[in-house]
Amino acid sequence: MNTTHSLLIIAVVSLCTIFLRAFPFLIFGGKKEVPSTVQYLGKALPPAIMAVLVVYCLRGVSFLQGNHGIPEIISVLLVAGLHIWKKNILLSIGLGTVCYMLLVQLVF
Numbered sequence: 001m002n003t004t005h006s007l008l009i010i011a012v013v014s015l016c017t018i019f020l021r022a023f024p025f026l027i028f029g030g031k032k033e034v035p036s037t038v039q040y041l042g043k044a045l046p047p048a049i050m051a052v053l054v055v056y057c058l059r060g061v062s063f064l065q066g067n068h069g070i071p072e073i074i075s076v077l078l079v080a081g082l083h084i085w086k087k088n089i090l091l092s093i094g095l096g097t098v099c100y101m102l103l104v105q106l107v108f
Contacts, residue, residue, distance in 0.1 A: 054076065057072075058072055058076070067108040070103075070108065071100055071103035071104050071107070071108050072100065074099065074100075074103060075096045075097075075099045075100035075103065076096070078092075078095065078096050078099050079092045079093060079095075079096035080092075082095060082096070
């Protein structure tokens with residue numbers, strides 16, 4: 001694969017990303033009323049996606065052997081607690097990740 005091919009791939013991916021991010025504003029921008037279905041999806045999907053990610057992250061944890069998932073449970077509780085307290089996704093996920101890595105590398 002040469003440099004031109006790589007640059008073309010990056011350009012196409014960038015244009016698609018820009019289009020997909022601008023598309024909702026083009027359709028619903030201005031004075032148009034956002035349909036109730038889209039409003040519902042905007043409220044329902046973020047928690048549903050987070051729940052799926054939690055299940056995905058914990059799918060390989062064995063609670064019957066090794067450290068019994070203790071670092072994972074502590075980190076999930078930290079993320080949930082921080083998010084309920086501060087309501088900052090970046091802070092809660094970032095500190096949860098740091099907590100998990102420190103527990104796995106230094107404690108367990």
